[in-house]
Amino acid sequence: MFRSPIKHCRACGAPVVYRLPDDGDTRERAICTACRTVHYENPLNVVGTVPYLGERVLLCKRNIEPRWGKWTLPAGFMELGETALQGAARETDEEAGAHFQIEGLFSVLSVPRVGQVHLFYRARLLDEQFAPGHETIEARLFSEAEVPWEELAFRTVRETLLRFFADQRLGTFGVHSVDID
Amino acid sequence: MFRSPIKHCRACGAPVVYRLPDDGDTRERAICTACRTVHYENPLNVVGTVPYLGERVLLCKRNIEPRWGKWTLPAGFMELGETALQGAARETDEEAGAHFQIEGLFSVLSVPRVGQVHLFYRARLLDEQFAPGHETIEARLFSEAEVPWEELAFRTVRETLLRFFADQRLGTFGVHSVDID
Ligand SMILES: [Zn+2]
Ligand SMILES: [Zn+2]
Numbered sequence: 001m002f003r004s005p006i007k008h009c010r011a012c013g014a015p016v017v018y019r020l021p022d023d024g025d026t027r028e029r030a031i032c033t034a035c036r037t038v039h040y041e042n043p044l045n046v047v048g049t050v051p052y053l054g055e056r057v058l059l060c061k062r063n064i065e066p067r068w069g070k071w072t073l074p075a076g077f078m079e080l081g082e083t084a085l086q087g088a089a090r091e092t093d094e095e096a097g098a099h100f101q102i103e104g105l106f107s108v109l110s111v112p113r114v115g116q117v118h119l120f121y122r123a124r125l126l127d128e129q130f131a132p133g134h135e136t137i138e139a140r141l142f143s144e145a146e147v148p149w150e151e152l153a154f155r156t157v158r159e160t161l162l163r164f165f166a167d168q169r170l171g172t173f174g175v176h177s178v179d180i181d
Numbered sequence: 182m183f184r185s186p187i188k189h190c191r192a193c194g195a196p197v198v199y200r201l202p203d204d205g206d207t208r209e210r211a212i213c214t215a216c217r218t219v220h221y222e223n224p225l226n227v228v229g230t231v232p233y234l235g236e237r238v239l240l241c242k243r244n245i246e247p248r249w250g251k252w253t254l255p256a257g258f259m260e261l262g263e264t265a266l267q268g269a270a271r272e273t274d275e276e277a278g279a280h281f282q283i284e285g286l287f288s289v290l291s292v293p294r295v296g297q298v299h300l301f302y303r304a305r306l307l308d309e310q311f312a313p314g315h316e317t318i319e320a321r322l323f324s325e326a327e328v329p330w331e332e333l334a335f336r337t338v339r340e341t342l343l344r345f346f347a348d349q350r351l352g353t354f355g356v357h358s359v360d361i362d
Contacts, residue, residue, distance in 0.1 A: 007193070009194075012188070081296070
């Protein structure tokens, strides 16, 4: 979901210019030269889960760009009309076809460089049957030692997994708020 | 930040139609009839704080629509280029002019009806000097009994305050994930 600059107004199609609005806003916005509509651009949420069974965590090998062939936790862009938890469950179903029970929020990671916030929920797997969708080459369980740490798709996945295994050793799960440069 | 339907392509200005994309996506998207760009619309994040001093919490009386004259926690739309925590701190500075130290994530509330996720951080106030900006009529501290519960601007503020005072009585703060119908 790459975002190029706004060039035209979504309401009327006329060109926009980037300038300060007249309402005291301190940031330049794309403003329509014809109908004056102010167009805002804001961060996007990526929602997903840490699906686990005992000591092992489920990872999916990506069949899509970016990071084709790299391993990830099931996650994707949150959609309108759903809660963060519903989106995380939907992505886990779509990408892994797993059977699970969501247990709670686990990590909230801001990635300002790409304008995203990633939210991961803990999901206890109910069995080892997976049915990955078309976005996934393979879905399988990894112990901490087996995780392909050098082949993970995203920093947010790495930071979430590190905290998950650490908390599991402690025997208690926190909720982690993380900033990623 | 009301969002009307997309009528024109932000890249080329031509009309769009809402239909299923050709990439396996299962949701209708606004797709340009000329350059074929697919335009996505996703939930927005509102970031803010629960600024507190001892037993009391800082609320701001809104000088803007919606909910002019109602009381709220300092919060606003997260911007590109900042973390959720940075956005929460910025809004607290802009709306209340408070001096504070952020202590940690406190609540994550999904509001699918309006396509938003609200994130609140605990902020310990360092003094009682406030300098509200133009979006705020008045900023003041309220004990739990003094909070104008019937005059709060948003459900997410109410749900966050209820959990804050409950945790404060317990003597330990959790991180709360809440869905609001
Ligand atoms: Zn326009
Ligand atoms: Zn176009």
